[in-house]
Every structure is written in C-alpha cells, then in structure tokens.
Amino acid sequence: MIAVAARNAADIAERGTPCSLRMRAWFEGSIKALLWSLTCFTVVTTAAIISVLAYETYGFFTIQNHPEVSVWSFFVGTEWSPLLGAQPMFGVLPLVAGTLLVTTIAGIVALPIGLMTAVYLSEYAPARRRTVLKAVLEILAGVPTVVYGFFALTFITPYLLQPLSNSFGAYNAMSAGIAVGIMILPIVCSLCEDALRAVPQSLRDGAYALGSTKFDVSAKVVVPAGLSGVIAAFLLALTRAIGETMIVALAAGGLAQLTANPTAQVQTMTAYMVQIFLGDAPAAGIEYKSSYAVAFTLFLITFFLTWIGALVLRRYREEYE
Amino acid sequence: MMSGRAIATSRRLLKNRLFLYGCLAGTSIAILVLCVLMISIAIEGWSSVSWHFLDSFASRKPAQAGIKAPLMGSVWVCVICALVAIPMGIGTAIYLEEFAKHSRIKRLIQLNISNLSGVPSIVYGILALAAFVRFFGISSSDDHWSIGDSESFFYLHFPFGPSVLAGGLTLALVILPIMIIASQEAFRSVPQSLRQGALALGSTQWQVIWRVSLPAALPTIMTGAILAMSRAIGEAAPLLVIGGFLLVFHTPTNLMSDFTVLPLQIFNWAGRPQGEFHKLAAAAILVQLVVLLVFNSAAIILRHKLQKPLQS
Amino acid sequence: MSQPSALVPSMDPLTTTTPPPQRAEETRPASVAPPSAISMRGFNSWYGTNQVLHALDLEIAPRQVCGFIGPSGCGKSTLLRWINRMNDTIPGARAEGTLSLHGIDLLDKTLDVVDLRRRVGMVFQKPNPFPKSIFDNVAFGPRLHRVYSRTDLEELVEQSLRASALWNEVKDRLDSSALGLSGGQQQRLCIARAVAIGPEMLLMDEPCSALDPRSTASIEELIRELRASYTIVIVTHNMQQASRVSDATAFFYEGRLIESGPTDILFTNPKNRQTEDYVSGRFG
Numbered sequence: 060m061i062a063v064a065a066r067n068a069a070d071i072a073e074r075g076t077p078c079s080l081r082m083r084a085w086f087e088g089s090i091k092a093l094l095w096s097l098t099c100f101t102v103v104t105t106a107a108i109i110s111v112l113a114y115e116t117y118g119f120f121t122i123q124n125h126p127e128v129s130v131w132s133f134f135v136g137t138e139w140s141p142l143l144g145a146q147p148m149f150g151v152l153p154l155v156a157g158t159l160l161v162t163t164i165a166g167i168v169a170l171p172i173g174l175m176t177a178v179y180l181s182e183y184a185p186a187r188r189r190t191v192l193k194a195v196l197e198i199l200a201g202v203p204t205v206v207y208g209f210f211a212l213t214f215i216t217p218y219l220l221q222p223l224s225n226s227f228g229a230y231n232a233m234s235a236g237i238a239v240g241i242m243i244l245p246i247v248c249s250l251c252e253d254a255l256r257a258v259p260q261s262l263r264d265g266a267y268a269l270g271s272t273k274f275d276v277s278a279k280v281v282v283p284a285g286l287s288g289v290i291a292a293f294l295l296a297l298t299r300a301i302g303e304t305m306i307v308a309l310a311a312g313g314l315a316q317l318t319a320n321p322t323a324q325v326q327t328m329t330a331y332m333v334q335i336f337l338g339d340a341p342a343a344g345i346e347y348k349s350s351y352a353v354a355f356t357l358f359l360i361t362f363f364l365t366w367i368g369a370l371v372l373r374r375y376r377e378e379y380e
Numbered sequence: 381m382m383s384g385r386a387i388a389t390s391r392r393l394l395k396n397r398l399f400l401y402g403c404l405a406g407t408s409i410a411i412l413v414l415c416v417l418m419i420s421i422a423i424e425g426w427s428s429v430s431w432h433f434l435d436s437f438a439s440r441k442p443a444q445a446g447i448k449a450p451l452m453g454s455v456w457v458c459v460i461c462a463l464v465a466i467p468m469g470i471g472t473a474i475y476l477e478e479f480a481k482h483s484r485i486k487r488l489i490q491l492n493i494s495n496l497s498g499v500p501s502i503v504y505g506i507l508a509l510a511a512f513v514r515f516f517g518i519s520s521s522d523d524h525w526s527i528g529d530s531e532s533f534f535y536l537h538f539p540f541g542p543s544v545l546a547g548g549l550t551l552a553l554v555i556l557p558i559m560i561i562a563s564q565e566a567f568r569s570v571p572q573s574l575r576q577g578a579l580a581l582g583s584t585q586w587q588v589i590w591r592v593s594l595p596a597a598l599p600t601i602m603t604g605a606i607l608a609m610s611r612a613i614g615e616a617a618p619l620l621v622i623g624g625f626l627l628v629f630h631t632p633t634n635l636m637s638d639f640t641v642l643p644l645q646i647f648n649w650a651g652r653p654q655g656e657f658h659k660l661a662a663a664a665i666l667v668q669l670v671v672l673l674v675f676n677s678a679a680i681i682l683r684h685k686l687q688k689p690l691q692s
Numbered sequence: 693m694s695q696p697s698a699l700v701p702s703m704d705p706l707t708t709t710t711p712p713p714q715r716a717e718e719t720r721p722a723s724v725a726p727p728s729a730i731s732m733r734g735f736n737s738w739y740g741t742n743q744v745l746h747a748l749d750l751e752i753a754p755r756q757v758c759g760f761i762g763p764s765g766c767g768k769s770t771l772l773r774w775i776n777r778m779n780d781t782i783p784g785a786r787a788e789g790t791l792s793l794h795g796i797d798l799l800d801k802t803l804d805v806v807d808l809r810r811r812v813g814m815v816f817q818k819p820n821p822f823p824k825s826i827f828d829n830v831a832f833g834p835r836l837h838r839v840y841s842r843t844d845l846e847e848l849v850e851q852s853l854r855a856s857a858l859w860n861e862v863k864d865r866l867d868s869s870a871l872g873l874s875g876g877q878q879q880r881l882c883i884a885r886a887v888a889i890g891p892e893m894l895l896m897d898e899p900c901s902a903l904d905p906r907s908t909a910s911i912e913e914l915i916r917e918l919r920a921s922y923t924i925v926i927v928t929h930n931m932q933q934a935s936r937v938s939d940a941t942a943f944f945y946e947g948r949l950i951e952s953g954p955t956d957i958l959f960t961n962p963k964n965r966q967t968e969d970y971v972s973g974r975f976g
Contacts, residue, residue: 087586094475097468101493101560104553108503111510175406183403185783192407194680199414201607201672203614205643206421206665209650213658214420241413248410261820265882268776269833269889270810272396279832284823295498302500304617305643309650329502329617336505336621351506358503365498369491389807392836 112358115351122345133352139315139326141346149349151356153315157232157325158301158357161311164236164321165243165300170293173247174282180248181255182277193249200245208309211238216310226322230312233321238306243296250295254288255281287371294368298361304329328357418669425662433663437629438645442656447664452631453544453639454613460548460635461555461612466605468552469559470594473601476560477567478589497557505621508550513622515539535634542623545635550618555608562604566597599682606679610672616643642668729754729893729923730775735789737770739782744770746947748789752940754892757915757924759938759955761931762970766944768927772895774798775925776812777805793893810837813886813922814895818902819878821870821885826862829870829881833889848888856884857914876907883914887922894918896926900933912937931971935959943967 120130128149136150176196180189211234220227220234227233258281266280282289312324313334326334335350436446472493480486510516515538526537540546570593578592579585619641627648628640642664649661730752737745745767752758760768770779775798779785791798793812810833821829830849849866853859858880862873870881879899886894896915900908915924915937928934934941935955942952943964951958951967962968 083584087584090586091475091479094471094479097471098475098480098489100468101472101496101557102489104507104556105492105496107511108499108507111507111516112503115510172406172409175403176410179403179407183400184407192410194676195411195414197607197679198673198676199410201610201614201676202417203616203643203646203668203672205614205616205646205650206417206668209646209658209661209665210417210420212650213424213662214416241417244410244413259820261816261818262822264778264781264814264816265820265822265885266832267778267781268809268814268816268895269836269885270806270808271836272392272806274396274399275392275836278399279836280822298498302498302502304500304502305647308617309647329500332502332506333617333620354503354506357500361498361500361503362495365495366491368498369494372494389804389837392806393804 108358112351112355115348116355119345119348119352122348125345128345128349137317139331141349147345149352151328151353153317154326154328154331154353155356156317156319157307157311157315158327158329160232160319160321160325161236161239161303161307161327162297162300164233165239166293166297168237168240169244169247169296169300173244173292173296174251174289176244176248177251177255178277178282180252182273182281196245196248199241200249202242203305204242204303205305205309207238207242208235208306210241211235211306211310220322224322228312228322228324230310230324231322232311232325235307235309235311236321238310239300239303242303242306243300246299247292247296250292251285251289254285254292257288258284287374291368291372294364294371298364298368301364302329302357302361304333308333328353332357421662421665421669424659425664425666428659428663429666433660434667438627442654442660445660447642447645447667449628449631450640450642450645450664451667453547453628454641456544456632456637457547457551457619457639457641458609458613460545461551462605462609464549465552465555465559465608465612469556469605469608470563470601472556472560473563473567474589474594477564478585478593493557493560497561500617501554501615502617502621504553505550505618508546508553508618509622512540512546512549513542533634535636537636540636542638543636544632544639546622547619547639547641550622551612551615554615554618555612558608558611559605562608563597563601566600566604567593569600570596599685603679603682606675606682610675610679613671613675614643614668616641616647619644620647727754728752729794730925731790731792733790735771735774735787735791737767737774737779737785737787739770740784744947745787748949750942750949750952752923752925754923755919755921756939757919757926757937759934759941760925760927760944761929761934761941762944762950764929765946767947768944769897771944772814772897772925772927775893775895776809776814777803778809778814780805810889811891812893812895813889813891815879815882815886815897815899817898819875819882821873821878821881823869823871825867826870826873826881827866830884830888833885837889849884852884852888853881855887855918856880857910857917858884874907876903876910879903879907879911880914883911883918887918891922893923893925896924898927898929901929908933931959931973943970945970 120128120133122128133149133151135152136148137152138148138150139153140148176192180192184192212229215234215237216227216229216231219237220231262280262284263276266276271279307327307330311327311330313326313330314324315326315331316323318325331353332350335347433446434451435448436444437449438447439445476486476490480489526535528535536545540549574592574596575588578588583591623639628638630637632639646661646664646668649657649664652658728751730750732748732750735745735748735750736743748771760772762768770785773779773782774787774791775793777798779787787799789799793808796808797803798808822832824832827849830852831845834845834848850859850863853862858877861877862881870878873881879902883894883899899915900911903911912933915926918924919939926934926938938955940953941955941958943950943958943962943966945966951962951964958967959971962971
C-alpha cells in the first residue's frame with residue numbers, strides 16, 4: 060500500500076503543477092462546483108417527487124363534481140372500487156391492508172431465515188463457503204422481481220399452496236407474500252451480516268473465554284450487540300417489500316378488499332397503480348388521478364420507514380466507530 | 381453437583397447443535413429456492429429458446445413470437461442508464477467523500493440519499509412520467525419542438541415522450557442512489573495515508589482525487605456499478621408507468637424510438653392466462669437470467685482480482 | 693542477540709517454580725492436585741506454516757502469579773491462548789507436544805472447551821465489556837453455566853464485584869451500561885466477570901496495557917489480592933509490573949522459553965545473558 064502511495068505521489072510530483080496558482084484555483088473551484096451541483100441533484104429529485112405527487116394529489120382531492128372524494132373518506136374509507144359501478148368509492152384502507160398482508164407474510168418468511176443465514180455467514184461459515192454463499196445471495200438479489208412474480212404464479216400457487224388447501228385461488232396474497240419474502244431475503248441477509256460483522260471480535264473473545272458455546276456467543280452477545288443494525292436491516296427490507304410492484308401485480312390478484320385472509324386475492328397500492336397506468340382508465344379521469352393519491356400514500360409510508368431505518372443504522376454505526 | 385452441571389452442559393451443547401442446524405437450514409433455504417426457481421423455469425422455458433425466439437418480434441401466435449424488440453430495447457435503455465447514472469453517482473460520491481465537510485447539511489443530504497434508495501421504483505416512474513415524458517406539461521405533445529430529423533441517430537424532440545431516452549433516464553433515477561452509496565463506500569475504503577502521501581508532495585485536492593483516490597476506489601466502484609446495473613436490467617415497474625408499451629414490433633433506431641424491455645415483455649406474457657404464453661415468459665426469463673449471471677460473474681471476477689494484491 | 697547458543701531453551705525439563713515459602717500457608721492443605729497447575733513438555737505451536745512456539749518445557753505452580761515476559765511477537769500471548777484454547781477461534785492455529793492443566797490434556801481434540809473456559813477465566817488486553825448493564829455483564833457467565841435465582845445471582849454479582857474491588861464504585865448503578873465506566877473500571881469489571889463463574893485459574897493478557905497509571909496500580913493491587921484464591925498467569929510487556937505482581941516469571945524470546953524461575957531470582961540473578969539484557973532494559 061505504501062509503495063502504491065509512493066508511486067502515485069511521485070507521479071504527481073513529476074508532472075508538477077502546470078498552471079499558475081490562479082488557474083489552478085479556478086480549475087479546482089469549477090470542478091468542486093460541478094460535483095456540488097450533482098450532489099444537489101439528489102435533493103432536487105426528492106423535491107420533485109414530493110411536488111409532483113402533492114400537486115396531482117391536490118388535483119385528485121379538488122376534482123369537481125365528485126362528492127365521494129375527500130381527504131377524510133380517502134384515509135378512513137373501507138371500500139376501494141374506483142372502476143366499478145356508477146358510484147366509485149375511494150377509501151384507501153383496503154389497498155393499505157393488502158399491502159400490509161403481503162408485507163407481513165414476506166416478513167414472516169424472510170426475517171427469521173435472513174437473520175439465521177446472516178448468523179451462519181458471520182459466525183460459522185468457513186471463508187470459502189462464505190464466498191460461495193454470498194455469490195448465491197447476490198444472484199438472488201439480482202433476479203428481476205417480475206421473475207419472482209412469474210414463479211409465484213406458476214410454481215408457488217399451483218405446486219406448493221394448492222396441494223395444501225383448495226381454498227387458494229389462482230391469485231392469492233400468500234403466494235405473492237412468499238415471493239416477496241424470497242425477494243427481500245438477500246437484502247435482510249446481507250444487511251444483517253454487515254451488522255453482525257461490525258460487532259468487535261473482542262466481545263466474542265470475551266464471551267468464549269467465559270465458556271460460551273457458539274450459540275451463546277451468537278444469541279446472547281453478537282445479535283444483541285448488533286441489534287440496532289439488525290432492526291435497521293429489517294426496516295429497510297420491509298420497505299422494499301411494501302414498494303414491490305411486479306410480484307403483486309402478477310400474483311396477488313386485482314380485487315381490493317379489506318381482509319387478513321392469506322388465501323384470498325388482494326390488491327396492493329402498487330398493484331393498483333400498475334392497473335391504472337397500464338391503461339385501464341382514461342387519463343385525466345378521476346380514477347387516473349386517484350393513483351397519484353395512492354402513490355403519495357405509498358411514498359410517505361416508505362419514506363418514513365427508510366428514514367427511521369437510516370436513523371437506527373446511523374446510531375449503530377456511531378456505537379462502534 | 382457435578383452431574384447436574386454435566387446435564388446442564390450437555391443440554392447447552394445440544395442447544396448449540398440445534399442452533400447450528402437451524403442456521404444451516406436457513407442458509408440452505410436460500411440455495412434451495414434459487415435451485416427450484418432456476419430448474420422450474422428452465423423446465424418450462426427451455427423448449428422455447430431458439431435463435432428464432434431471439435430474432436423475432438412479438439406475435440399473437442405463441443409459436444412465432446420472439447424477443448428481438450425487448451432485447452434490443454433493454455440494451456438501449458441500459459446503456460443510456462449506465463452513461464447517466466454511473467458518472468453522476470461517482471461524481472456525487474466524490475463530492476460527499478472528498479470535498480464536503482462534516483456538517484448538518486452533509487448529514488441531511490446523506491439521509492436524503494438513503495431515503496431515496498428506499499423509494500419504491502414505481503414512484504420514480506411517476507416522477508419520470510411528469511419530468512421526462514411530459515416536461516411537467518410545459519409543452520403539450522402536439523406542438524413539440526425537435527432537433528435533427530426523425531431518421532437520424534441524434535434526433536431529439538421535447539418533451540421526450542415514452543422514448544428510449546426517457547426510459548434510460550428513468551432507470552438512472554432508480555439506480556442513482558444505489559450507485560452513490562456504493563461509490564461512497566469505495567472511497568471510504570481508500571486508506572487516508574494514500575491521500576496524505578499525495579498531499580504531502582504538493583498535489584492539489586483534485587489531483588489527489590483523480591490520480592490517487594479514484595484509481596484506488598475504481599474496482600470497488602465498478603463492482604457496485606455492475607450490481608446496480610443488474611438491478612436496472614430487471615426493473616419493469618417504472619418503465620411500465622412511463623410508457624406502457626407492451627407490444628413493439630421494431631428495434632430502437634434513435635433516442636426517440638418507442639421501446640419495450642425484457643421484464644415488461646415477461647410481465648406481459650406471464651399475465652396472460654394461456655399456458656403457451658407462460659412458456660414464452662419462461663424462455664424470456666431464461667435469457668434474462670443468463671444476462672444477469674454474466675453480470676454477476678463479472679462482479680465476482682472483478683472483486684476477486686481486487687482482493688489479490690491484498691493477499692500477497 | 694548475537695549469540696545463537698543463548699536461544700537454546702532451558703535444557704532442564706523441570707524448571708519447576710516452587711511456591712515461595714511466604715505463600716505456602718495460603719495454599720489449601722486439602723488440595724490433592726498435582727504440584728503443578730499447568731505443565732508443558734516439548735510444546736510447539738504454529739499459525740499456518742509459521743512456527744510461533746518452539747519446544748517449551750514449563751511448570752506453573754497453583755495459587756501464585758506467574759508472569760510471562762518478553763518482547764512483542766515472542767509468543768507469550770499465543771501460549772496464554774492455548775491454555776484456554778482461545779486459539780480454536782483462529783483458523784490455522786495448531787499445537788503439538790504436551791500441555792496439561794491438573795493432568796487434563798489441553799490439546800485433546802475431544803476436550804470440552806466450553807467447560808475448560810469455565811474453569812480458566814481470561815482477561816484481555818483491551819477491556820471488552822458487553823454492551824449490557826454492569827449487572828448483566830457480571831451475571832453473563834453464571835447465567836450461562838447454571839441457573840441461579842435472582843437473589844443468589846445478586847449475591848454472586850456483589851461478591852464478584854467486591855473481589856475485583858469495583859463494588860463501592862458501581863453499587864448504585866448496577867443497571868447502567870457498562871460502556872459508561874472508565875477504562876480501569878471496565879477492566880476490573882471484566883475481571884469480575886471472569887471471577888463470577890468460579891474459575892480455578894485466571895489468564896491475563898497484558899491487562900493494563902490500555903490503562904493509565906492509576907488504573908494500572910488498582911489492577912495490580914487486585915491481582916495481588918486474587919492470588920490467594922486463583923492461579924494467575926499474566927502476560928506483560930512491563931518488567932516493573934512483572935517484578936511487582938508475579939511470584940514466578942518466565943522469559944520468552946522468539947518463541948522459545950529462555951529462562952524461568954522465582955521472580956526475585958530471575959530479576960536479580962538471571963542465569964542467562966539474554967534474560968539479563970532484557971530485564972535490565974538493554975533490549976526489547
């Protein structure tokens with residue numbers, strides 16, 4: 060490393076400084092300004108997302124001649140039927156409930172398995188096996204979500220769920236939830252592993268020296284010490300599950316209903332947006348605009364969760380650095 | 381007392397053992413799932429993969445359908461996405477890691493970036509629909525103004541409409557936060573001693589970055605970029621929002637061409653009730669997974685090369 | 693340094709460090725244990741292909757403080773970590789020869805290391821309290837090994853904290869985080885944590901190297917008190933510390949045992965030239 064530093068530094072010395080001090084300051088300054096504006100772009104993006112969503116949502120709530128649309132009825136309404144019948148209903152709760160149901164199933168599938176795998180990777184696995192497992196997880200993480208959706212529709216439902224019980228329809232919350240769980244598994248796993256590996260080795264040594272088994276060390280020292288990182292990992296993974304679109308659009312169905320029954324079909328917030336943007340509704344119509352209100356709700360939920368996740372994560376980084 | 385302790389010890393050892401088996405089971409599930417996924421899709425789709433499949437356009441008759449348009453669409457969109465997102469991501473990371481001082485504002489920007497990485501991709505689609513496809517409604521699609529003529533490669537019109545360019549920019553929005561975070565970690569892992577060595581020899585801050593930090597961080601950045609791009613290749617939701625083209629019968633010829641991408645084509649076929657189309661979807665997935673495996677192997681090889689000098 | 697013959701380990705296989713007479717009455721007469729707590733013969737150790745310990749022969753007597761001294765990298769910490777098999781956690785570490793604790797073969801592959809570590813406590817170079825409360829830190833070991841009722845546990849924690857001279861400083865804040873203690877307090881907490889599981893022996897790996905002089909003095913004081921009840925092996929860089937706290941001292945150089953014996957003899961009248969150079973501060 061030192062040799063590299065020396066070589067690079069010597070390179071620089073050789074070239075010398077070709078321009079005058081003023082030129083140099085100008086050059087450095089303009090590069091800095093350019094990079095600064097790139098950085099600002101991220102802030103602009105956030106602002107733009109919020110403005111677009113807020114503007115269109117405002118348009119939805121102030122639309123003329125639709126007494127059924129009000130902020131209050133939107134957030135507490137228990138019926139969502141924008142495309143059906145003469146009297147459309149815009150209560151977002153069934154969509155939120157659908158999202159929650161799928162996310163809960165995904166969490167039940169992915170969080171324990173992900174944490175166990177992370178413990179195995181960080182505490183047990185020999186270096187070679189670890190490399191292989193990380194590669195497998197990386198591939199799983201890269202599989203397009205539409206593939207998981209297809210898998211849920213053509214494998215999980217007909218070959219895993221329907222043999223168990225014939226109450227499962229072709230579209231159901233369970234298959235979508237399992238597929239979303241598989242999708243977030245690599246995220247849970249790699250973030251949890253980062254958190255566990257950040258726990259200093261000296262704590263493990265201390266616990267082993269007291270006669271702990273590997274289980275004691277993992278469950279009573281390492282996981283509690285890395286807990287905030289693990290929680291942050293869970294939050295970030297669940298955020299991904301909430302925002303997941305293609306899996307639920309393919310496998311969960313298209314009927315918005317307020318239910319906790321995993322065999323039933325549900326519509327999530329994202330699936331509704333897909334339905335609208337695929338062109339089932341005329342643009343500028345009330346149904347079309349309603350998708351923006353749904354998107355805004357979704358954005359607020361995920362933004363809030365990632366924000367908490369990032370705060371927790373920062374706290375745990377501060378603990379050990 | 382000894383026997384009591386012996387029992388307690390053996391119980392603890394048993395617990396230890398069970399825990400290991402639990403962890404192993406958890407780990408095997410991940411591998412098992414990957415295998416089942418690959419095998420079930422391979423069985424369903426293998427028979428449909430052929431040169432004809434790669435070289436034909438979509439069709440209402442399953443036997444004649446192919447993925448030429450989505451395949452080329454994916455290539456165009458991803459190239460544009462990479463050209464935009466990778467330099468922007470690296471630039472932002474450089475500013476945050478090398479220039480920005482620790483301050484409240486930097487912390488807020490950092491928090492904002494991690495929040496952006498958690499925003500569902502479909503929401504980026506909505507932003508892109510407003511910003512790139514419609515230019516916030518500044519000019520309506522009827523009276524758009526343009527540069528170049530529609531036959532040429534660099535033909536542009538404003539607003540972009542649901543074009544390849546808009547698609548690429550949309551994906552760039554989606555992966556930009558991932559790209560920034562990966563590059564930042566790469567810069568953070570460059571030892572401070574390298575920078576100080578160069579500074580001590582009288583290099584300017586930009587010279588340090590350009591000649592020391594960036595070369596040292598580049599392999600890690602490229603690994604991150606490949607993984608970010610593998611995310612971009614698989615994205616369907618935001619492109620569905622901006623375009624909604626599910627049937628395209630030509631390959632893109634310039635930045636303003638209509639397009640579809642592989643994941644959208646898969647979604648289209650998977651959503652149909654007929655089994656023949658499911659076979660096509662599986663075949664398209666196989667193609668997609670091969671591309672993905674190529675990307676992942678590239679990342680793994682790159683990382684391997686990267687680790688070697690540290691071992692010697 | 694220039695004399696290769698000086699690197700040959702002590703040829704006498706029984707450089708037994710007999711307990712000094714003034715400590716003899718403190719040794720329990722009922723003890724039927726063999727005279728040595730630790731005994732090693734022809735002990736070799738490797739990390740991968742790199743041999744770090746060469747043909748060690750050493751006996752450590754029970755209920756006294758044995759100091760390991762020598763320049764860094766001489767293998768003294770490695771040897772310490774074999775006594776409670778902490779080296780098991782390091783890939784590629786292996787050992788040959790004889791190393792036994794009260795006649796138990798410590799290199800036995802089937803040895804229950806969990807039970808071994810319960811009997812042999814360890815204190816590390818840097819204080820490593822768990823990110824839990826003070827009480828939970830001390831109670832960690834007892835909770836692992838046996839089930840105590842809450843009151844028994846409280847008593848045990850108090851005893852252990854008293855034994856490590858920390859009780860008066862922390863008795864009002866047992867439920868606050870151990871990370872809020874000063875470095876010296878943290879290290880005494882780690883000693884209390886090790887003492888709480890009732891070990892026969894304590895291994896200390898440079899326990900004062902991360903501490904300020906005042907905390908060091910309090911730890912040394914504590915070590916002198918603890919030797920009444922435990923066999924203590926302490927690795928140290930600091931020769932004054934070795935001369936202050938240990939009854940017997942072993943000097944290591946480049947993975948070999950150069951000389952061992954009662955501390956006062958080793959420091960005032962060393963047999964070996966190299967030992968003399970080291971203890972008088974001429975190298976190392």
